[in-house]
Structure formats: C-alpha cells, structure tokens
Amino acid sequence: MAHHWHDIHHLFGAMDFFRNQMNSLLQDADRSYITDRSWGIRDGFPRTNLSDTGDNLELFAEVPGVSKEKLNVKIQGNYLEISGTRLAASPEGYTLHRNERVSSSFSRSFTLPYEVDATKVTATLNDGILKIVLPKSEAAKPRQVTIS
Amino acid sequence: MSESEIIARSEQPADVVSQLPTVAPPVDTFENEKEILLHVDLPGVQKDAIVINIDNGKLTLSAVRSVPTAGAQAWREIADVQFRRIFAVPQSIDVNNVRAELKDGVLCLHLPKSEAAGPRQIEITTG
CATH class of the missing domain: 2.60.40.790 (Immunoglobulin-like)
Incomplete structure (x- = not known):
C-alpha cells in the first residue's frame, strides 16, 4: 500500500512541475489576460x-x-x-451579455x-x-x- | 559604387517595428433598450493612448500601456503591452453618437442604438 502511495505522490509531483512550467511560460509572455488565469490558482x-x-x-x-x-x-x-x-x-437597467x-x-x-x-x-x-x-x-x- | 559603400549600406539598422506584445483586455458587455455598453479593463492606460475606430461594422479598440520603471527590478509581472480588441458592431448602432469615458483604468464605451432601429410593426396593406 505504501508503495502505491509513493507512486501517486510521484505523479502529482510531476503534474505540479508541469503546471509551474506552464505558469512561468504564460506569466512571462503576458499574452492573454483571460487564459492565463485558468492555469493553476x-x-x-x-x-x-x-x-x-x-x-x-x-x-x-x-x-x-x-x-x-x-x-x-x-x-x-x-x-x-x-x-x-x-x-x-x-x-x-442593463442586461449582461458577456462577463x-x-x-x-x-x-x-x-x-x-x-x-x-x-x-x-x-x-x-x-x-x-x-x-x-x-x-x-x-x-x-x-x-x-x-x-x- | 565602391566596395566600402556597399558595406556601409548593409550595416544600417533595420526598420524599427512595434514589438509590444498584443494583449486582449477582458470586456464585459451590457445592453439596454437604448444602447450597448462595454466595460474594458485598461489598467495604466492614459486617455490619449487609446484609439477607437469604427469602420465597416467593425469597432477596433487599441491602446498602448507603458509602465514606468526606475531602479533595479526585483520582479516584474506588469509589462508594456498593446491592448487590442476588435468587435463586430451591429448596423443598428448610431456610429456618430458613440462616446467613451475612462475611469480608474476602466473604459466605458457607450454604443447608442439608432432611433430607426427600434422594433417596428409593419402594416400589411391589401392591394
């Protein structure tokens, strides 16, 4: 069981790493104010x-x-x-179309x-x-x- | 043409092109009976740096934002950018009476509907 946990932990570690990489890519580029907010928190x-x-x-x-x-x-x-x-x-008095x-x-x-x-x-x-x-x-x- | 002249020419700097990254600002769109209202986030943009063009059913909004920098940068998340966004404008918009105001880095763009564009009942005549 302990062995399995280790695998899962490992997997999430890799995902975090990937997310950080993506974040730094997007943050640096300053490209779109809308999309880069959806990465991570x-x-x-x-x-x-x-x-x-x-x-x-x-x-x-x-x-x-x-x-x-x-x-x-x-x-x-x-x-x-x-x-x-x-x-x-x-x-x-206004109706919202897009937010x-x-x-x-x-x-x-x-x-x-x-x-x-x-x-x-x-x-x-x-x-x-x-x-x-x-x-x-x-x-x-x-x-x-x-x-x- | 001598050889030195050829070399001199090739060393001229290339034309400076705009290198600001283009960013689409977030926009809220509202509507009531009289007008369509857009709220655009343009933080750090001066009034004079905004250009709004309406042509051929297309509204082009573009604005340049430059952030003042001084000293050594510890970190930098706000960059100099060009905000740019294009909207399709319905024909019913009274282009001559479009107005805009800027407050706290938010642009409010009022697009009034023209009088003629209101709902109209068509009467059917018998021939």
Whole structure:
C-alpha cells in the first residue's frame, strides 16, 4: 500500500512541475489576460512590479476598476498586504451579455526584501495602477563606506 | 559604387517595428433598450493612448500601456503591452453618437442604438 502511495505522490509531483512550467511560460509572455488565469490558482491578482531605487522600494499594482475607497494597504516591518474589493456588477437597467472581468475581493501579501519605514510610505492611484513608494528604514539604506 | 559603400549600406539598422506584445483586455458587455455598453479593463492606460475606430461594422479598440520603471527590478509581472480588441458592431448602432469615458483604468464605451432601429410593426396593406 505504501508503495502505491509513493507512486501517486510521484505523479502529482510531476503534474505540479508541469503546471509551474506552464505558469512561468504564460506569466512571462503576458499574452492573454483571460487564459492565463485558468492555469493553476488565481492567486496572482493584482499583478505587481517591484523595483529598488536605492533609498526606496517602489511597488506598482494593477487594479483596474477599483476605487481609492475600496483599497487597503497594510505594512508591518517588511510585510506588505494589498487588499480590496473589485465591483464589476451590471449597471442599473442593463442586461449582461458577456462577463469576462472578474468581480471579487482580493488580497495579496508580500515579504519585502528590506524593512521599510511605515510612517513615510505613500500610495497613489492613477488610471487603475496603484503606486506605493516605500522608503527603506535607516538600517537598510545603502551606505558609502570610506576606505581607510 | 565602391566596395566600402556597399558595406556601409548593409550595416544600417533595420526598420524599427512595434514589438509590444498584443494583449486582449477582458470586456464585459451590457445592453439596454437604448444602447450597448462595454466595460474594458485598461489598467495604466492614459486617455490619449487609446484609439477607437469604427469602420465597416467593425469597432477596433487599441491602446498602448507603458509602465514606468526606475531602479533595479526585483520582479516584474506588469509589462508594456498593446491592448487590442476588435468587435463586430451591429448596423443598428448610431456610429456618430458613440462616446467613451475612462475611469480608474476602466473604459466605458457607450454604443447608442439608432432611433430607426427600434422594433417596428409593419402594416400589411391589401392591394
């Protein structure tokens, strides 16, 4: 029996590997917003970019159709969480023909590569893109070392 | 033509072609008695970067999105893309009165039905 379990486990391991490969293929290509969500779990919303500009970390998140009031950004140390609700409900008096846009609440959390100063974080929402500027805490900032 | 000239010509850069990947944005389609309404997700697209063309019963929507980048990228899931989608528009749409608005990265496209396109009762006359 134990032998059989091992086989099954093995099989699922191979499937996971295949799925990850497919995911990375599709994610990189950014091809279709509709199809690549059907691969695996829909845990990648919102999509984000993170860059390091020396003193700050900058995070961009793609949140179309989410108003400022419906977004929450939480920071603790180097832990960042973006959550919110996206409403894509039928407007009053209209009948729905086709629904492709996902309407749900979402939450995504990140472990940032550095500790950030939570009091100085700024967030702006523009054209469906949320930009969060996270100043690194003093200890994490780059420092010039003088050679003696 | 000297030999050096031939070499110089062959070293000219090739024509720069648009290399942005084309992406089909998700669209919700609604309808009421007066109009057809489309909601299109276009995150990060500026108003000026959207082109909507209606020609010969086809509505072409295309928009370029470029994401600002600075510093070293830790990860990148949002890319510069061209959003593009083509819809077949019924003849009953009043093309001259199509309007669109952009809010929070969502484009609302109103396609009003023309007056003449309403349901009409045909009276039968006896000859």
